[in-house]
Amino acid sequence: MTHDQFNDDNGNAQGEGLTRRGFLGAGTLGGAALAGAATLGGVVMTRETWASSVKEAMAKAHVGPGELDEYYGFWSGGHSGEVRVLGVPSMRELLRIPVFNVDSATGWGLTDESKQVLGDSARYLNGDSHHPHISMTDGRYDGKYLFINDKANSRVARVRLDIMKCDRILTVPNVQAIHGLRLQKVPHTKYVFANAEFIIPHPNDGSSFDIQDDGSYTMFNAIDAERMEMAFQVIVDGNLDNTDADYTGKYAASTCYNSEKATDLGGMMRNERDWVVVFNIPRIEAAIKAGKFTTLGDSKVPVVDGRHGSDLTRYIPVPKNPHGLNTSPDGKYFIANGKLSPTCTIIEIARLDDLFGGKLKKPRDVVVGEPELGLGPLHTTFDGRGNAYTTLFIDSQVAKWNIEEAIRAYQGEKTNYIKQKLDVHYQPGHNHASLTESRDADGKWLVVLSKFSKDRFLPTGPLHPENDQLIDISGEEMKLVHDGPTFAEPHDCILVRRDQIKTKKIWERNDPFFAATVARAKKDGITLEQDNKVIREGNKVRVYMTSMAPAYGLAEFKVKQGDEVTVTITNIDRIEDVSHGFVLTNHGVSMEISPQQTSSITFIADKPGVHWYYCSWFCHALHMEMVGRMLVEKA
Numbered sequence: 001m002t003h004d005q006f007n008d009d010n011g012n013a014q015g016e017g018l019t020r021r022g023f024l025g026a027g028t029l030g031g032a033a034l035a036g037a038a039t040l041g042g043v044v045m046t047r048e049t050w051a052s053s054v055k056e057a058m059a060k061a062h063v064g065p066g067e068l069d070e071y072y073g074f075w076s077g078g079h080s081g082e083v084r085v086l087g088v089p090s091m092r093e094l095l096r097i098p099v100f101n102v103d104s105a106t107g108w109g110l111t112d113e114s115k116q117v118l119g120d121s122a123r124y125l126n127g128d129s130h131h132p133h134i135s136m137t138d139g140r141y142d143g144k145y146l147f148i149n150d151k152a153n154s155r156v157a158r159v160r161l162d163i164m165k166c167d168r169i170l171t172v173p174n175v176q177a178i179h180g181l182r183l184q185k186v187p188h189t190k191y192v193f194a195n196a197e198f199i200i201p202h203p204n205d206g207s208s209f210d211i212q213d214d215g216s217y218t219m220f221n222a223i224d225a226e227r228m229e230m231a232f233q234v235i236v237d238g239n240l241d242n243t244d245a246d247y248t249g250k251y252a253a254s255t256c257y258n259s260e261k262a263t264d265l266g267g268m269m270r271n272e273r274d275w276v277v278v279f280n281i282p283r284i285e286a287a288i289k290a291g292k293f294t295t296l297g298d299s300k301v302p303v304v305d306g307r308h309g310s311d312l313t314r315y316i317p318v319p320k321n322p323h324g325l326n327t328s329p330d331g332k333y334f335i336a337n338g339k340l341s342p343t344c345t346i347i348e349i350a351r352l353d354d355l356f357g358g359k360l361k362k363p364r365d366v367v368v369g370e371p372e373l374g375l376g377p378l379h380t381t382f383d384g385r386g387n388a389y390t391t392l393f394i395d396s397q398v399a400k401w402n403i404e405e406a407i408r409a410y411q412g413e414k415t416n417y418i419k420q421k422l423d424v425h426y427q428p429g430h431n432h433a434s435l436t437e438s439r440d441a442d443g444k445w446l447v448v449l450s451k452f453s454k455d456r457f458l459p460t461g462p463l464h465p466e467n468d469q470l471i472d473i474s475g476e477e478m479k480l481v482h483d484g485p486t487f488a489e490p491h492d493c494i495l496v497r498r499d500q501i502k503t504k505k506i507w508e509r510n511d512p513f514f515a516a517t518v519a520r521a522k523k524d525g526i527t528l529e530q531d532n533k534v535i536r537e538g539n540k541v542r543v544y545m546t547s548m549a550p551a552y553g554l555a556e557f558k559v560k561q562g563d564e565v566t567v568t569i570t571n572i573d574r575i576e577d578v579s580h581g582f583v584l585t586n587h588g589v590s591m592e593i594s595p596q597q598t599s600s601i602t603f604i605a606d607k608p609g610v611h612w613y614y615c616s617w618f619c620h621a622l623h624m625e626m627v628g629r630m631l632v633e634k635a
Contacts, residue, residue, distance in 0.1 A: 053477070053479060054479050054480070054481065057472035057479035057481045058481045058482075060089070060472060060474075060481075061089040061090070061091075061470060061472070061481045061482055062090075063087065063089065063090035063092070068087070068498065069087030069088055069089065069090050069092070069498065070088065070089065070444075070497065070498060071087070071088040071089070071434055071445070071495045071496060071497055071498060072085060072086075072087070072088070072094075072495070072496050072497075072498055072501050073085070073086040073087070073088040073091075073447065073493050073494070073495050074086075074132045074134070074146055074493060074494050074496070075132070075468075075486070075490045075492075075493040076129045076130050076131065076132050076148060076490055076491040076492050076493065077096070077099075077101070077129050077488060077490060078128065078129060078130070078488045078489030078490050078491050079126070079127070079128045079129075079152070079488050079489055080101055080127075080129075080487070080488040081098070081099060081100030081101030081126060081127025081128065081129055081150065081152075082096050082097060082098050082099055082100070082101050082103070082127075082129065083096070083097040083099055083129065083132055083146065083148055083159060084096050084097070084486075084490065085097065085164065086493075088434070088445060088447070088470070088495055089445055089470060089481075089482070091468065091470055091482050091484045095164060097159055097164055097165065097166065098114075098166070099127065099129060099148060099150075099157045099159065099166045099169075100124070100126070100127020100128070100129055100150045100152070100153070100155065100157065100169075101125075101126070101127055102125055104590045105590075105592065105616075106591070106592040107590050107591030107592055107599065107601060108166075109122065109125070110588070110589070110590060110591060110601055111591045111599055111600060111601045112516075112517060112566070112600040112601060112602055113513060113514055113516070113517060113599060113600065114166075116516055117166055117167060117168060117169055118169055119169060119171075120171065121153060121155055121169060121171050124152075124153045126152055126153070127150045127152055127153065127155070128150055128151040128152035128153075129148050129149065129150055129157075129491070130148070130149050130150075130151055130179060130181070130491040130492060131148060131149055131179075131180065131181040131182070131491065131492045132146055132147070132148045132492060132493065132494050133146065133147050133148075133181060133182055133183050133437065133494060134146050134147075134161070134183075134437075134494055134496055135147070135183060135188075135189040135225065136183060136184075136185045136186070136188065136189050136438060137187070137188045137189075138186055138187060138188070138439075139185045139186050139247050139331075139438055139439040140438050140439055140440055140500075141435070141437075141438050141440075141496045141497075141500045142188075142189075142500070143161055143496065143500040143501045143502060144160075144161060144162075145158050145159065145160060145161060145189070145225065146158070146159040146161055146494075147159075147181065147183060147192050147225070148181070149178040149179065149180075149181040149194060150178065151177050151178060151179050151197070152177075153171070154171060154172050154175055154176055154177060154178050154196070155169055155170060155171050155172065155178065156169070156170050156172060156178060156181065156192060156194055156223055156228075157169045157170075158225075158228055160513075161501050161502075161503070162502060162503055162504050163503070163504055163507070163511070163513065164503065165513065167512075167513060168228035169228075170223060170228050170229070170230070172194060172196065172221050172223075172230065173230065173296075173297075173299040173301060174202070174219065174233060174296045174297065174299055174301070174303070175196030175198075175200070175218060175219050175221065175233075176196060176197070176198045176200050176218075177196060177197040177198045178194045178195065178196055178197075178221070179195050179196075179197040179240070179241060179242070180193075180194070180195035180197075180240060180241055180242035180243040180254060180255075180325070181193065181194045181195070181243070182243050182244045182245050182252070182437075183225070183245065184225075184245050184249060184252075184281075185245055185246070185247050185249070185327075185437075185438075186247055186248065186249045187249060189225045190224070190225060190249075191222045191223065191224065191225060191231060191281070192222070192223040192225050193220070193221070193222055193223075193243050193245060193252045193279075194220075194221040194222075194223060194243075195218075195220060195221070195240035195241065195242065195243050195254050196218045196219050196220075196221060196240060197218065197239055197240055197241065198218060198239065199211045199216055199217055199218045199238075199239055199258070199261055200216060200217075200218065201213065201215055201216045202215055202216065202217065202296055202297075203296070203297055211261055211263065212261055216261070217235050217236065217237070217307075218236060218239055218240055219233040219234055219235055219236065219240075219303070220233065220234040220236055220240060220243075220252075220254060220277070220279055220306065221233050221234075222234075222281075222284075230299075230301040231301075231302075232284060232285075232288055232293070232301065232302045232303070232304065233301055233302070233303045233304075234279060234284060234303075234304055234305075234306040234312065234313070235303065235304070235305045235306055235307055236254075236256070236277055236306050236307060236313070237256075237259065237261075237277075237307045237308055237315070238256040238258055238259035238260070238261060238274065238275070238277075239256055239257065239258040239259075239261070240254045240255070240256060240277070241254065241255040241256065241257050241322070241323055241325075242254065242255050242323060242324050242325045242379075243255075243325055244325045244326055244327045244334065245327065246327060246331060246334075246349050247327070247331030247439070248331070248349075249281065250280065250281055250282060250352075251278055251279065251280065251281065251349060251352055252278075252279045252281060253276050253277065253278045253279070253325055253334045253336075253347070254276065254277050254279070254325060255274070255275075255276055255277075255318075255322040255323060255324070255325045255336055255337075256274050256275050256276070256277060256322070257274055257320075257321040257322060257323065257339070258274070259271050259273075259274045259275055268321070269320060269321060269340065271320060272319075272320055273317040273318060273319060273320060274317075274318060274319075274320055274321060274322055275315045275316055275317050275318060275363075276315075276316045276318055276322065276325065276334065276336050276345070276347065277306070277313055277314075277315055277316075278313060278314045278315075278316065278334075278347075278352060278355075279306065279312065279313055280311075280312055280313065280314075280356055283311060283312050283356075284304055284306075284312050287304050287312060288302045288304065292304065311356070314352070314355050314356060314363055315363060316345075316347060316363045316364065316366060316367065317363060317364055318336050318338070318345040318367075319338045319340070319341030319343055319345065319370075320338075320340045320341060321338075321339045321340040321341075322336045322337060322338055322339060322341075322345070323337050323338075323339040323377075323378050323379070324336070324337040324377075324378050324379035324380060324430075325337070326379065326380045326381065326382075327349075327437075328382055328388070328403065329382050329384050329435075329436060329437075329438065329439055329440075329441035330384075331349065331439075332348065332349060332350065333346050333347060333348060333349060333368075333403065334346075334347040334349060335347075335380045335388065337377040337378050337379055337380055337390060338377045339376060339377065339378060339393075341377075342372050342373060342374055342375055342377065343370045343371060343372050343373065343377065344370070344371055344373060344377050344380060344388075344390060345367055345369075345370050346367065346368050346369035346370065346371075346403065346406065346407060346410075347366050347367055347368070348366055348367075348368045351365065351366040351368075352366060368407050368410060369403070369406045369407040369409070369410040370410060371401055371406035371409065371410070371417055371418075373390050373392065373399045373401060373418065374390075374392035374394075374395045374397060374399055374421070375392055375393075375394035375395045376391075376392050376393030376394035376395065377390045377391070377392055377393075377399075378390075378391045378392075378393050378428070378429055378430070379391050379429065379430045379431055380431075381431050381432050381433040381436045381446065382433060382436050382441050382443075383433055383436075383441060383442075383443030383446075383473055384435075384436070384440075384441030384442055384443045385443050386402055386403055386404060387400055387401065387402055387403070387419065387443075388400070388401050388402075388403050389401075389431060389433060389446055389473065389478075390431075391424075391428035391429065391430070391431045391448060392421075392428070393427050393428060393429065393451075394427075395421075396423060396424055396425065396426045396427055396428065396450075397421045397422060397423055397424060397428075398421065398422050398424055398428065398431060398446070398448055398471070398478065399418055399420075399421050400418070400419045400420045400421070400422075400473075400478055401417050401418045401419060402415075402417050402419060405417035419476075420477055420478055422471065422478045422480065424448045424450055424469055424471075424480070425450055425452075425453065425454070425456055425467055425469065425483070426450055426451070426452040426453070426454060426467070427450060427451040427452050428448045428449065428450045428451070429449050429450070429451055429491070429492075430449045430491060430492040430493070431446060431447065431448045431449065432446070432447050432449075432492065432493050432494060432495060433445065433446045433447075433473060433495070434446075434495040434497075435495065435496065435497065436495075437494065440497075443473055443474060444472075444473065444474050445470060445471070445472065445473065445474075445495065446470075446471040446472075446473045446478065447468060447469070447470055447471075447493055447495065448468070448469045448471060449466070449468055449490055449491070449492065449493065450466060450467040450468070450469060451466055451489070452464070452466065452467070453465055453466055453467040453483075453485060456483055456485070457483070457485045465485035465486055465487050466485070466486050466487070466489060466490065467483055467484065467485060467486070468483075468484040468485075468486050468490065468493075469482065469483055469484070470482035470484070505576045505595075506574060506575075506576060506594070506595035506596045507594060507595060507596040507597040508596065509529070509596055511597075514597065514598045514599065514600075517568060517598050517599075517600050518598060520542075520568075520600075521544065521568060521598075524542060524544070526544050528544065528546075528568070528570040528598055529546065529570055529572055530546065530572075531544055531546075532544060532545045532546060532553035532554045534554075534557050534558075539560070539562060539563050539564060540563070540564050540566075541559050541563045541564070541565045541566070541605075542565075542566045542568065543557050543565060543566065543567045543568065544568050544570075545557075545567070545568075545569055545570075546569070546570050546571075546572050547569050547570070547571050547572070547573070547580040547582075547593055547615070547626075548571070548572050548573050549573055549578055549580070549619040549620035549622075549623075549626070550615075550619060550620035550621075550622035550623055550625055550626040551625075551626055552569070552613075552615075552626065552627075552628050554628060555628045555629070556628055556629040556630070556631060557628075557630060557631070558630075558631040558632075558633065559605045559630065559631070559632055559633070560605070560632070560633045560635060561605060561606065561607070561608045561632055561633065561634055561635040562604065562605070562606060562635050563604070563605045563632075564602065564603075564604055565602065565603055565604070565605050565630075566600055566601070566602040567582065567584075567589075567600065567601055567602075568598065568599070568600040569582055569591075569593050569598070569599055569600070570593070570596075570597070570598045571593040571594060571595055571596060571597050571598075572596070573595045573596075573619075574595060574596065575595060576595065577595075578595055578619050578620075579592055579593065579594040579595065579617040579619065580592075580593045580594075580615050580617055580619055580626070581593065581614075581615050581616030581617040582599070582601070582613060582615070582616070583613060583614055583615075583616045584603070584611060584612075584613045584630060585611055585612050585613065585614075586607065586611060587603050587605075587607075587611065588603070589601055589603050589613075590616060592616075592617060605630065605632045607632060608632045608633065608634040608635075609631075609632055610629055610630075610631060610632075611629065611630045611631075611632060612627055612628070612629055612630075613627065613628050613629070613630060614626065614627045614628075615627070
């Protein structure tokens with residue numbers, strides 16, 4: 001049996017599709033005459049036909065100068081804490097959206113507006129962004145918001161997609177390490193579902209360090225998507241990893257890899273099975289409405305108990321240490337990925353009503369398939385044609401398999417459910433197909449986010465980039481068409497059609513993003529679009545100015561040493577793409593002001609003397625002359 005084959009439970013060989021590894025092996029063994037000849041879908045593939053088919057796929061991925069991509073891709077920035085926007089299929093980086101990080105280009109984490117969004121968590125200078133997901137209406141992307149989690153500091157952020165800026169950040173109380181995150185799909189994204197990964201004592205005040213105690217647990221969290229406030233929390237047994245929701249609005253499900261509540265590696269692998277926890281959302285809502293909840297500590301968030309025996313949850317045993325949890329776009333199945341088992345577990349969502357209603361006595365009765373795919377299955381995505389694509393971390397492959405054929409094989413029928421395996425480079429984690437989290441999954445492109453790149457790019461010292469690979473899945477076979485080096489562990493991505501995102505070309509003056517700044521100006525009697533004034537209240541100085549290429553409204557302003565200075569600038573240019581910046585030398589002050597935007601930044605003028613400020617975004621032929629001076633008198 002080759003590396004690319006596995007036996008099903010009846011001993012039938014699965015997965016004889018051509019892979020690069022198989023291709024090269026055949027070439028070595030078979031000699032030059034038919035080097036690499038193999039079959040795929042009954043067609044003889046030679047080295048020449050293989051190269052020709054890949055060349056054709058690469059041509060489809062080419063987006064010429066001046067042409068637009070078909071999809072927006074939103075990438076997590078991993079431990080850079082940001083969101084990255086790419087065009088697909090070109091894989092050209094379009095923008096970086098700072099979220100959980102400090103960004104000197106835009107002033108995120110420095111400006112008053114961004115600090116207001118960050119709130120109390122502004123004290124954290126790091127983030128670990130993992131799972132970007134786009135809001136939905138009736139199971140389709142509506143292009144309104146993108147949500148993403150911060151595992152490092154237990155936060156969830158919301159990005160407005162019309163302006164591509166983060167407008168809300170919530171720190172989730174009572175838990176540590178928000179990892180898995182998905183959205184309610186129908187009738188709209190009412191809730192953001194977020195898993196807290198780590199088990200902690202409650203209260204976590206140092207009085208106990210025993211996480212085996214009944215008072216130690218983690219929770220499943222639901223966030224009101226519009227208000228960006230906590231809706232409820234559910235106590236669970238074990239820990240939580242990844243999550244997804246169904247297409248009825250009724251169920252969400254999460255994997256657990258540490259049912260043992262262990263603190264060591266061996267302990268976390270002790271049980272032969274862990275589980276998928278299924279949450280009955282209407283029952284949880286009804287319990288809260290009936291007052292059957294508690295609260296923890298200073299938090300007022302309703303907390304319900306969903307541990308074993310609760311009528312709010314069900315625990316479905318699956319092979320040990322599962323990881324990814326993905327919903328098929330037809331709404332029929334949850335797929336739990338094995339990680340330490342070569343299998344995925346197919347859970348039929350339609351059977352969950354009977355499980356919660358007591359008609360099914362065994363939780364495993366909702367399992368309708370458990371295909372053997374390869375070593376280290378982590379995440380599964382879909383093409384909308386009945387096929388699933390699962391990353392195999394240890395094998396460094398993607399397995400394409402047919403869901404219904406895998407279900408029939410589980411029932412004893414002989415099927416060749418594995419259609420192809422493709423080598424990827426190397427150790428893939430998440431994968432994501434175009435529109436795959438929605439009803440509109442179109443099966444055109446697959447992105448695989450590989451954790452290692454090794455020999456794929458120019459060497460960069462001990463710290464290597466990682467590798468995003470683009471694969472054409474529009475035909476019967478997968479074709480690798482692009483390698484893309486990327487930095488700081490981009491964890492996951494999501495692809496949405498470009499017509500599903502409606503961006504603004506310039507800011508609207510009444511935009512709520514800078515409403516607090518506008519209110520402050522109004523209190524000071526300032527008309528932001530025309531006034532250039534300095535207002536002093538004791539040692540607090542507020543400087544208001546306009547910007548219009550290539551000049552600031554104030555060429556200089558004077559303050560005293562030790563003053564707290566707030567500079568507020570309104571860009572009165574109305575031309576698309578004419579952004580200005582404000583950088584004050586030697587003060588750590590930097591911000592972006594795009595057309596019709598108002599931005600402000602507060603700092604201490606602690607150094608007497610002359611301090612120049614300048615525009616940092618190239619805006620005009622006389623951009624270099626767009627400068628001014630802050631004059632600081634000695635105290």
